[in-house]
Amino acid sequence: MAFVFITASGTEGNRPGSRKMSPIRKDGFLSFQTSKYKLHYYETPSGLKMVMNTDLSVGNTRDILHQIYSTIYVEYVVKNSLCSLNEPIQSELFKTKLDSFIRSLPFFSARAG
Numbered sequence: 038m039a040f041v042f043i044t045a046s047g048t049e050g051n052r053p054g055s056r057k058m059s060p061i062r063k064d065g066f067l068s069f070q071t072s073k074y075k076l077h078y079y080e081t082p083s084g085l086k087m088v089m090n091t092d093l094s095v096g097n098t099r100d101i102l103h104q105i106y107s108t109i110y111v112e113y114v115v116k117n118s119l120c121s122l123n124e125p126i127q128s129e130l131f132k133t134k135l136d137s138f139i140r141s142l143p144f145f146s147a148r149a150g
Contacts, residue, residue: 067099081106095144109134 069076070093077089079102087102113131114120120128139145 067097077102079103079106085110091144092146101142105135105138109138 065080066078068078073093074090075093075095077091077095077098079087079099085106087106089098089102091098109131113128113134114126115122117128117131120126120131126132
């Protein structure tokens with residue numbers, strides 16, 4: 038399983054006024070499936086994009102990605118004054134917490150890829 042964070046700095050969607058706020062929930066693009074893997078996508082209101090690759094049997098991971106954002110990313114990156122939000126994440130504590138969380142998921146398999 039692969040996991041990637043992409044910050045939105047410098048992207049079209051991050052410009053003031055380029056994203057209209059709406060009270061209606063619009064999930065947009067959630068996942069894409071090939072014959073070999075499934076790519077799951079989650080974007081926060083602040084523009085942080087998260088991508089997770091899984092095997093084809095995994096269902097919707099929107100709640101899992103939101104949980105990663107709210108309980109791991111916010112706690113160990115956003116609230117950490119030593120972490121720059123526009124740089125690659127260097128926090129070992131963040132990496133450890135994320136790894137532990139991913140390994141606890143019911144669909145995680147430690148098989149070599």
